[in-house]
Amino acid sequence: MLRFVMDTHATTAPAKLNLTLHVGPRRADGFHEIESLIVRVGLCDTVTVHPRDDRNLSLSCDAAGIPTDERNLALRAARLLAGETSAPPVGVHITLSKRIPAGAGLGGGSSDAAATLRLLCRFWQLDLPPARLGEIAAMLGSDVPLFLRNGACVVRGRGEIVEPVAAPPAGWALLITPPIHADTAAVYRAWDELGEHPPRPPAADIPARARDAEHLMTLLYNDLESAAMRAVPTLGDFATALARVCAGARMTGSGAAFYRLFDRRIEAEAAGRHVGEALAVATHVVPILHA
Numbered sequence: 001m002l003r004f005v006m007d008t009h010a011t012t013a014p015a016k017l018n019l020t021l022h023v024g025p026r027r028a029d030g031f032h033e034i035e036s037l038i039v040r041v042g043l044c045d046t047v048t049v050h051p052r053d054d055r056n057l058s059l060s061c062d063a064a065g066i067p068t069d070e071r072n073l074a075l076r077a078a079r080l081l082a083g084e085t086s087a088p089p090v091g092v093h094i095t096l097s098k099r100i101p102a103g104a105g106l107g108g109g110s111s112d113a114a115a116t117l118r119l120l121c122r123f124w125q126l127d128l129p130p131a132r133l134g135e136i137a138a139m140l141g142s143d144v145p146l147f148l149r150n151g152a153c154v155v156r157g158r159g160e161i162v163e164p165v166a167a168p169p170a171g172w173a174l175l176i177t178p179p180i181h182a183d184t185a186a187v188y189r190a191w192d193e194l195g196e197h198p199p200r201p202p203a204a205d206i207p208a209r210a211r212d213a214e215h216l217m218t219l220l221y222n223d224l225e226s227a228a229m230r231a232v233p234t235l236g237d238f239a240t241a242l243a244r245v246c247a248g249a250r251m252t253g254s255g256a257a258f259y260r261l262f263d264r265r266i267e268a269e270a271a272g273r274h275v276g277e278a279l280a281v282a283t284h285v286v287p288i289l290h291a
Helices: 073-084 108-123 130-140 184-194 203-209 213-219 225-231 233-245 265-279
Strands: 009-026 032-051 057-061 092-097 153-157 161-164 172-177 258-262 282-289
Touching: 009 108, 009 172, 009 184, 009 203, 032 108, 032 172, 032 203, 057 073, 073 092, 073 108, 073 130, 092 108, 108 130, 172 265, 184 225, 203 213, 213 258, 225 233, 233 265, 258 265, 265 282
Parallel strands: 057 092
Antiparallel strands: 009 032, 032 092, 032 153, 032 282, 153 161, 172 258, 172 282
């Protein structure tokens, strides 16, 4: 047996924040055209791949309610990569240690899938060009390709076009994760029903315009916020309560997580304590990842 087969590989899978999210009309393929300024943050899952003594691919997770079968994007990533390449006939078991809440718009499942692709390229010693790996990632889901890159980026198309940009002037993020699930498909259906397509400034221009985190927050937007409140009324109730204790907080992705950016960790932690006590909700203070 080759030596590399005996190795265990692990990596972190960070969450993401949509600092801007512009949504266009539904395309002929059923997807919506989007443009979004995205940063990765230091709330991370851990993905580990272990060798098996057969050719099977399997997955386990330490979080209740997370599927470990074909519904899990990380397992689908492993099977897709094996099918799309000349991967060695060596099985792996994937373990997920979850910290990113599911169904929160933080991209945890997509990040896990991208991490799995990177780990298995090393494990199976696949020499894939970045463009080809990006194509495979896009086959899994719209958010997966962005997690193959480091730093801030702008995504376009349905999410498969990823371009690096300068990082915005913010060091810390307060993440607010209410125990509410926002179904992405339902939120987009509500967006179509609302028929709102407001013009937005180019996402790539936002970082250079911001003086500091406070100013940056005034420049950010998420076209799906009103649709999410319509699709999930309890989310609208939470947003109203949150506005009273953390002015300017924004929703990420299709919800249900919110965030507020700060230049200093001490400011983010103070705000987090206040929000947590006032609303009895989970909060996380994490750094913006620039590399």
